[in-house]
Structure formats: structure tokens, C-alpha cells
Amino acid sequence: xxxxxxxxxxxxxxxxxxxxxxxxxxxxxxxxxxxxxxxxxxxxxxxxxxxxxxxxxxxxxxxxxxxxxxxxxxxxxxxxxxxxxxxxxxxxxxxxxxxxxxxxxxxxxxxxxxxxxxxxxxxxxxxxxxxxxxxxxxx
Amino acid sequence: xxxxxxxxxxxxxxxxxxxxxxxxxxxxxxxxxxxxxxxxxxxxxxxxxxxxxxxxxxxxxxxxxxxxxxxxxxxxxxxxxxxxxxxxxxxxxxxxxxxxxxxxxxxxxxxxxxxxxxxxxxxxxxxxxxxxxxx
Numbered sequence: 001x002x003x004x005x006x007x008x009x010x011x012x013x014x015x016x017x018x019x020x021x022x023x024x025x026x027x028x029x030x031x032x033x034x035x036x037x038x039x040x041x042x043x044x045x046x047x048x049x050x051x052x053x054x055x056x057x058x059x060x061x062x063x064x065x066x067x068x069x070x071x072x073x074x075x076x077x078x079x080x081x082x083x084x085x086x087x088x089x090x091x092x093x094x095x096x097x098x099x100x101x102x103x104x105x106x107x108x109x110x111x112x113x114x115x116x117x118x119x120x121x122x123x124x125x126x127x128x129x130x131x132x133x134x135x136x137x138x139x
Numbered sequence: 140x141x142x143x144x145x146x147x148x149x150x151x152x153x154x155x156x157x158x159x160x161x162x163x164x165x166x167x168x169x170x171x172x173x174x175x176x177x178x179x180x181x182x183x184x185x186x187x188x189x190x191x192x193x194x195x196x197x198x199x200x201x202x203x204x205x206x207x208x209x210x211x212x213x214x215x216x217x218x219x220x221x222x223x224x225x226x227x228x229x230x231x232x233x234x235x236x237x238x239x240x241x242x243x244x245x246x247x248x249x250x251x252x253x254x255x256x257x258x259x260x261x262x263x264x265x266x267x268x269x270x271x272x273x274x
Contacts, residue, residue: 023242
């Protein structure tokens, strides 16, 4: 069954050039994979809820880390980036709500959207702050 | 931000095993926290040493108790321990060769170890021990 699940794997193509953020992105992908696998394997709602809570906590922490780095280095694209974070968090919250209403079966499209959103974010906007931070001596 | 903090809900039902499992939770948490700060490389050597010590000490505790109780699953469980130990040795080798791509897989390996080995396999073995009066 696992063969049908496309798991996210961090690779150098999605490096933003800042070690801590690269590692956080990798952990974010692993955490997301854990949620997907739990749903595919039909794990109980308690288990999925725990993993999803962890994904929410981790996402919040990661976005906060990025925003701190951008703030400290006066990154010009901070406001726009922060809005993008809010959009992804809203998507994530929608997923948590669905699960709370016992809608396990309808989680899949939402998780796909979330996965695409995360990937597009890492491969898009996140690539912009790396060079700026590197110039400020953060790598 | 800790990844997983040991609590009663992660108990497998044998006190000596629980105590040692909490060490693995600690090792994983420390590594996770270091990764968040981009310091995986700086701590990986020490972590792998700790992990190797842990496998030696903890696996022998489990196997000794299972041997004494004539646990029917001992051979299977021991084989799983050998596999886990082999993976720790492999990660140590990668670290010594300066493999920078090993940190995420190492974190995931420990995470799976907790989920699949400790919380499933160990729990099953411990349940048998409990049925035979060992807690």
C-alpha cells in the first residue's frame, strides 16, 4: 500500500542556503509524511490527531523561526512572506477541523493541497530569503 | 521544542524497559532540537556514541529478561536488535566519512525506532512478560 503514497523527500534542489531552515524543511516533510501514512494505513483518529497536532506545532515553530531570521536581517519581503505563512496555516487549520468532525475520508484532497502548498512555498518564496540572509552572514 | 517527551502513555508495561526507553526519547529530542538550530553536525558524533552505548545496555537488559523468562519471541526480538544495531553502525560510518546528508535520515530512523520497535514490538513482548508476572 505504501507504494501508492508519494512521500516528500528533502533534497539539495530545495535548499534555501541556510542550514537550520533546510533541516527544518526536511523535518516538516517527514512530519507531513507521518500524517499521510497514518491516514493511508487507517490508523485510529487519536493517533492521526496527535500527528496532526504535531504538524501544526511544528509548522508554527518553523514559520516563527523564518520570520525571526527575516526580521533580524530586515529582509524586504517579510510582510509578503508572513501573509503566505498565514495562508498555509489557515489551510492546515481547516484540515484539523475536518478531522475533529470525524471526516477522515475527506482529508486526502486537503492534505494534497497542503503538501503542494508547502512544496510550492519552499521552492518559491523561501528561495528568496536565503541569498539575503547569506549576505548578512547567516548560513 | 521537544519532539516527544516520555510520559506514562509511552509505557510498555515493564518498569526497567520504560526507564531505559526514556533515554532514547531524550537522545532523539536532543538531536531534533539541535537540527532545528542547524547544529546537527556539531552534535552527531556524540549522539551516535550515546546511541551505541544505549543499544548495548538496553538490548542486553531486554534480552536478559526475556531469556530468564523463556520468552517465545526472544529469537525474533534479538534479530530485530541486531538490525537496529547494524543501522547505528552504518550511520556511524557515514558520519565518519563526512556524509552531510545523513542527519534527516538519522532523525527519522530514531523516530521509526520509537514508533515501530518500542511502541509496537516491545509492547507485545512486554505484554507476554506481564502475563507471566513480570512488570
